[in-house]
Amino acid sequence: MQKMLRFLFYIVVVGYAGITLGPFIWSIITSLKPTSELNTFAVNIKHLTLDNYKMIITKFPFLRWFINSAIVAAIVTFGNMLFNSMAGYALARINFPGKNFLFLLVLALMMIPGQVVMVPTYILLSKLGWVNTYMGLTIPFLTSNFGIFLMRQFFLTIPRELEEAATIDGMSRFGIFFKIVLPLAKPALATQFIFMFTGNWNSFLWPSLLTSTSDMYTLPVGLNSFYGQYYQFWNQVMAGAILLTLPTIVIFLIFQRYFVRGIATTGLK
Amino acid sequence: MGTKMAMRKRYLYEALTGYAFMLPFIASISIFLIGPLIYAFIISFKEFSFLNPGASRWIGFENYIKLFSDPTFKRALLNTTLYSLGVVPTQLIIALILALIVNSDIKGKTFFRVAYYIPTVTSTVAVSVIFLYLFKADGLVNALLAKFGIQGPTWFYDVRFALPSIMMMAIWSSVGNYMVIFLAGLQDIPSELYEAAEVDGANKFQRFFKITLPMLRPIVFFNLVMSLIGTFQVFDQAYVVSRGTGGPLDATMTVVLYIYRTGFRDFNMGYASAMAFVLFVIILILTLIQRRLFKEETY
Numbered sequence: 001m002q003k004m005l006r007f008l009f010y011i012v013v014v015g016y017a018g019i020t021l022g023p024f025i026w027s028i029i030t031s032l033k034p035t036s037e038l039n040t041f042a043v044n045i046k047h048l049t050l051d052n053y054k055m056i057i058t059k060f061p062f063l064r065w066f067i068n069s070a071i072v073a074a075i076v077t078f079g080n081m082l083f084n085s086m087a088g089y090a091l092a093r094i095n096f097p098g099k100n101f102l103f104l105l106v107l108a109l110m111m112i113p114g115q116v117v118m119v120p121t122y123i124l125l126s127k128l129g130w131v132n133t134y135m136g137l138t139i140p141f142l143t144s145n146f147g148i149f150l151m152r153q154f155f156l157t158i159p160r161e162l163e164e165a166a167t168i169d170g171m172s173r174f175g176i177f178f179k180i181v182l183p184l185a186k187p188a189l190a191t192q193f194i195f196m197f198t199g200n201w202n203s204f205l206w207p208s209l210l211t212s213t214s215d216m217y218t219l220p221v222g223l224n225s226f227y228g229q230y231y232q233f234w235n236q237v238m239a240g241a242i243l244l245t246l247p248t249i250v251i252f253l254i255f256q257r258y259f260v261r262g263i264a265t266t267g268l269k
Numbered sequence: 270m271g272t273k274m275a276m277r278k279r280y281l282y283e284a285l286t287g288y289a290f291m292l293p294f295i296a297s298i299s300i301f302l303i304g305p306l307i308y309a310f311i312i313s314f315k316e317f318s319f320l321n322p323g324a325s326r327w328i329g330f331e332n333y334i335k336l337f338s339d340p341t342f343k344r345a346l347l348n349t350t351l352y353s354l355g356v357v358p359t360q361l362i363i364a365l366i367l368a369l370i371v372n373s374d375i376k377g378k379t380f381f382r383v384a385y386y387i388p389t390v391t392s393t394v395a396v397s398v399i400f401l402y403l404f405k406a407d408g409l410v411n412a413l414l415a416k417f418g419i420q421g422p423t424w425f426y427d428v429r430f431a432l433p434s435i436m437m438m439a440i441w442s443s444v445g446n447y448m449v450i451f452l453a454g455l456q457d458i459p460s461e462l463y464e465a466a467e468v469d470g471a472n473k474f475q476r477f478f479k480i481t482l483p484m485l486r487p488i489v490f491f492n493l494v495m496s497l498i499g500t501f502q503v504f505d506q507a508y509v510v511s512r513g514t515g516g517p518l519d520a521t522m523t524v525v526l527y528i529y530r531t532g533f534r535d536f537n538m539g540y541a542s543a544m545a546f547v548l549f550v551i552i553l554i555l556t557l558i559q560r561r562l563f564k565e566e567t568y
Binding site for chain 1: 284401504
């Protein structure tokens with residue numbers, strides 16, 4: 001009986017991994033298939049080819065979209081890591097009038113769906129001439145209330161004694177923040193990095209609103225428009241999907257060992 | 270006297286440092302959140318088009334009144350509600366089961382954790398095209414079903430199956446997120462509790478219902494709120510799958526997709542803003558109700 005249960009348990013465990021990984025495996029295989037073999041489920045290993053990737057990069061602007069996404073995600077992620085950490089630290093450690101109000105604001109504004117400000121933000125950005133520019137795709141997204149909350153919770157767990165010792169040694173708040181506090185925050189920073197990078201890299205609603213010409217598309221917007229025109233070429237669509245998916249998976253694999261710890265220590269729950 | 274001055278100076282310096290650290294946040298939310306929020310509230314009482322701002326005019330509550338007789342909005346609200354009702358509980362139950370699995374002493378724990386989480390880091394657009402491919406009329410899924418003698422539907426293009434298909438896709442791609450948060454919560458439960466229960470002769474199920482679940486209560490609350498907020502804002506999948514139309518026959522029209530179409534295709538921006546505020550109020554009320562139900566919440 002016990003053995004039976006154990007066996008069933010492992011079927012569930014492995015089976016669910018099949019459900020999560022299966023679609024990726026099938027789309028990778030498809031992305032390597034020549035168009036002539038698209039209609040069959042059989043896979044002829046000898047015929048697998050990287051041609052579809054070559055095709056979407058040389059004949060279609062996937063490389064440009066990839067670079068756009070990389071630039072935007074890099075700026076937004078870096079801005080969030082810095083600004084959210086700064087704000088989170090101030091809310092956790094520094095005394096100033098209005099601190100509680102600002103913290104409440106962080107929490108309250110988290111509840112507002114971004115769609116509420118979609119129209120005015122679009123009008124504002126178009127008045128600034130920032131629609132269809134890198135400025136428009138990055139500047140409005142440089143801080144995140146969720147990220148600030150996450151960092152504050154983490155900084156509360158760092159023992160005060162470390163900072164007090166540094167104050168006695170004559171270090172300024174800025175020095176303490178950059179030299180002592182941030183290096184201690186690696187799990188929280190890694191967690192934030194994963195959230196911010198994947199969130200921005202995968203973002204679709206805002207970039208599709210804020211870009212109007214193909215040369216400014218980010219990868220998700222580009223893939224969607226490519227799919228709209230060439231949906232019968234599933235091998236190339238899948239190559240595009242894999243190109244879009246790969247960077248976030250690689251980054252997650254690199255930082256995942258910090259991830260659960262980061263979430264646990266930030267009290268994000 | 271001197272020390273008092275020095276203390277005041279230090280206090281002032283401390284406060285200024287605090288504001289300096291907060292400045293990017295304050296600037297960002299003022300310009301890109303609070304300002305637009307006020308503006309959106311104002312134009313929700315106007316007939317307003319971005320293309321011709323000069324022709325905008327006050328119409329009072331007309332936009333809000335119109336909502337209740339707009340069949341597409343009603344349909345979008347119904348779809349979004351069904352979507353949320355289907356996705357939230359299913360996703361949280363699966364997430365909890367998976368968290369319990371990867372928290373137990375199985376072989377290859379890290380592998381399974383990563384495998385279960387990977388859909389979460391994947392772009393909704395990539396997931397949408399991958400699922401459109403897997404679930405197309407003559408795709409892999411229907412071919413497998415045919416092996417069991419089942420004639421599969423056309424999933425995303427069938428009026429009855431389109432919304433459930435998007436729900437299934439959403440569950441698949443976001444379960445990992447909630448799993449990780451449950452996992453962090455599980456690891457926080459002191460092992461002494463389980464040891465004491467074991468001494469008292471409690472079996473696995475008793476331990477789960479008497480220790481694990483009550484201890485996880487705040488995390489269940491957090492996940493429930495996050496999942497609810499997320500599901501009411503569904504857009505990407507519906508947009509990609511229906512090519513922005515909400516079709517077939519409005520079967521995949523969601524509130525946010527309708528806001529997007531009204532605001533940026535029909536340029537009826539006052540009406541779109543009114544809809545967005547109704548959505549906001551719905552999310553707010555649902556969150557407050559849950560807070561009531563759970564009483565001792567986390568934050």
